[in-house]
Amino acid sequence: QKEVEQNSGPLSVPEGAIASLNCTYSDRGSQSFFWYRQYSGKSPELIMSIYSNGDKEDGRFTAQLNKASQYVSLLIRDSQPSDSATYLCAVKNSGYALNFGKGTSLLVTP
């Protein structure tokens, strides 16, 4: 069973703080890793993808991957109330399917 685990939250952070979202996965054959953001009632939208160990930065977002520990994280700097959403971690091996975690709910308070 290929599992992707995330804390359901809610994770509450004050405006301007750094939000740290974590994800672990069980399939050592996983090759591609994605973070999606999903607002309530809407479809997931891609934030970032990462394929190699280390950090990848895009604006206020930084994805971190550690394949040895089977761990991927997303940091959101200078969090804004508009960042309040559910963040989905998705993992892909050589097949077609994305395996999703259940998501972490983030609440950024003004």
Add this chain to the structure above:
Amino acid sequence: SQTIHQWPATLVQPVGSPLSLECTVEGTSNPNLYWYRQAAGRGLQLLFYSVGIGQISSEVPQNLSASRPQDRQFILSSKKLLLSDSGFYLCAWSTPWRELGDTQYFGPGTRLTVL
């Protein structure tokens, strides 16, 4: 740029009725297409994927079926809906190449309620 459409946006159907959800993609050729379902309190579950016209792979056995009659059209169907079919149905597309960066992009979704 690529655009993905789904309709209807919302649907309320009685148990035992048929279902047809449609997804179309614009701005790309021969995309890989996917149907996911997101049930309340659960993660996204891949139902079907297609790598070409008439080529459908099922990930989860259920009373649903999928078809791809045209290159950029993907249809999800059922002959008789069950209560457990309620959920948020999402269509997604990706590039046709099995490369490492096989990112999937989601459509706006169809919210189905079976009563």
